[in-house]
Amino acid sequence: MSRISALLARETALAWGRGGGPLVSVGFYAGVATLLPLAIGPEAQRLAAIAPGAAWVALALASLLSLDRLFERDFEDGALDLLTLSSTPLELTCAIKCLSQWLATGAPLALAAPIAAIGLGAPPALAPLIFACALVGGLAFAFTGGIGAALSLGARRGGLLTAVIVLPLFVPPVIFGGGALDAFASGLGWTAGFALLCAYAAAAVALGPLAMAAACRNALA
Amino acid sequence: MIPAPAFLSNPERFMAFSRWAAPMFGLIAAILGLAGLYLGFSAPDDYQQGATVRIMFIHVPAAWLSMFVYGCLAVASLLSLIFRHALADAAAQAAAPLGAGFTFLALVTGSLWGRPMWGTWWVWDARLTSVLVLFLFYLAYIALRAALDDEAKAARACAILALVGAVNLPVVHYSVVWWNSLHQGASVFRADGPAMPPVFLIPLLLMSLAYMAAFGALWLVSIRGEVWRRRAEAAALRAARS
Numbered sequence A: 001m002s003r004i005s006a007l008l009a010r011e012t013a014l015a016w017g018r019g020g021g022p023l024v025s026v027g028f029y030a031g032v033a034t035l036l037p038l039a040i041g042p043e044a045q046r047l048a049a050i051a052p053g054a055a056w057v058a059l060a061l062a063s064l065l066s067l068d069r070l071f072e073r074d075f076e077d078g079a080l081d082l083l084t085l086s087s088t089p090l091e092l093t094c095a096i097k098c099l100s101q102w103l104a105t106g107a108p109l110a111l112a113a114p115i116a117a118i119g120l121g122a123p124p125a126l127a128p129l130i131f132a133c134a135l136v137g138g139l140a141f142a143f144t145g146g147i148g149a150a151l152s153l154g155a156r157r158g159g160l161l162t163a164v165i166v167l168p169l170f171v172p173p174v175i176f177g178g179g180a181l182d183a184f185a186s187g188l189g190w191t192a193g194f195a196l197l198c199a200y201a202a203a204a205v206a207l208g209p210l211a212m213a214a215a216c217r218n219a220l221a
Numbered sequence B: 001m002i003p004a005p006a007f008l009s010n011p012e013r014f015m016a017f018s019r020w021a022a023p024m025f026g027l028i029a030a031i032l033g034l035a036g037l038y039l040g041f042s043a044p045d046d047y048q049q050g051a052t053v054r055i056m057f058i059h060v061p062a063a064w065l066s067m068f069v070y071g072c073l074a075v076a077s078l079l080s081l082i083f084r085h086a087l088a089d090a091a092a093q094a095a096a097p098l099g100a101g102f103t104f105l106a107l108v109t110g111s112l113w114g115r116p117m118w119g120t121w122w123v124w125d126a127r128l129t130s131v132l133v134l135f136l137f138y139l140a141y142i143a144l145r146a147a148l149d150d151e152a153k154a155a156r157a158c159a160i161l162a163l164v165g166a167v168n169l170p171v172v173h174y175s176v177v178w179w180n181s182l183h184q185g186a187s188v189f190r191a192d193g194p195a196m197p198p199v200f201l202i203p204l205l206l207m208s209l210a211y212m213a214a215f216g217a218l219w220l221v222s223i224r225g226e227v228w229r230r231r232a233e234a235a236a237l238r239a240a241r242s
Helices: A002-017 A022-040 A044-063 A065-077 A078-084 A090-120 A123-149 A158-169 A171-184 A191-218 B012-041 B051-083 B088-120 B126-145 B150-179 B198-241
Strands: none
Touching: A002 A065, A002 A090, A002 B126, A022 A044, A022 A065, A022 A090, A022 A191, A022 B126, A022 B198, A044 A090, A044 A123, A044 A171, A065 A090, A065 A123, A065 A158, A065 A191, A078 A090, A078 A191, A090 A123, A090 A191, A123 A158, A123 A191, A123 B150, A158 A171, A158 B150, A171 A191, A171 B088, A171 B150, A191 B051, A191 B150, B012 B051, B012 B088, B012 B198, B051 B088, B051 B198, B088 B126, B088 B150, B088 B198
16 A cells, blocks of 8 residues: 555656646646637637637647656656566556546646636636536546557657547547536536546546556567 | 458468458459449439439448448457467558548548538538547557557557557447437438338448458458568568578
8 A cells, every 4th residue: 555655656746746747737728728719709708608618628638738758757767667567566557647647737727627717708607517527527538648648658759649549539528528518508407418427537547547557568568 | 251360360371362352352342333333323313312312322331331440450459469460460450541541431422412411511410520530540540550660569559549449439429429419310220121212222232242342352452461561571681680
């Protein structure tokens, strides 16, 4: 148990500190949220119609940013070899890596998401749901993103490749979260979309580490 | 259509089989395709869709094949991942561009069909979106294959990606169905029989079999090409060593 908490502390410290921490993700997120009205036009009505969806898509993009460092850093300096040799199963190590990725970027982004959505003109009553969706969706983004990051280990231009691999995997959570937000905004039942988002996140947490560990073993072989 | 993997897993037997099977599938594809096109063009105009109904004979088999090829890709990837079999990997590698081609054909012909029928080139409808995501999966597979230099590592990484996609694609499909649907429902594979008169159904089935045979021929040919390429590389390495 102490090994796991030590690993979690190490991974979170690395994800938080070394370039690509919460500041970079939130900064990118704020940048996208600023560009949107500049491109679409400042009319409040038009912006308010797309605010929840735009905040949600920008969140998915922002969670792509630091993925390329998730395994690459440890792959380059040999730490991944040591993690593979340790008695902790590699699946668990990968899950902990994604969890700390989520703590360092997903959770701060979840705090920023309601602010960005309200800034774009979403009704403030939407804020708790956006926060909850971003929190759960961030978990799904971190665990599916980890698969892409692990698969593109050792590839040329791995960061770009990670995005190409991961974006199709982001389709269901983006749809479920966007659907829940849209339903709430138009006064319909939002629980179905939110429950499906939670289910996708749970499946990603359960199955993602298996694929990640297989990909890491392959990259190190 | 799927050749018995156990018999064909021997590369010598596979090469002997595909030497005559590939041209035979090509011939079957040409005959069935010509018959299907002839019947398709001589079929009467549909009472609602007019002459544009003929796009169906090209569009629907391409859409079926786009999913069928992903199934072949996933099975080949599974075999390659479990048995580390080079031929299974060559089959997966060869299936990806073909599948991307069929998916692209389905998207383009669907778009050409949608313009006169729905009045728009593209709608964000469930089926269209899930086929587009399928296309993105094929592109991701091809991109990953191209980015990894070590062939053995590329084989396993791509196999893992193909299986992740196989788990994810049904979820994508149901998520977009939940989201929105405008595309007409299934009209051939239904519990109460096909909702289509035989004059359209027969050319459609002929064209589907032609597409299937064409895929078989192209797949075998590109697997053969991949086998020859690997043999040539191995021979070049041996020559360089001696």
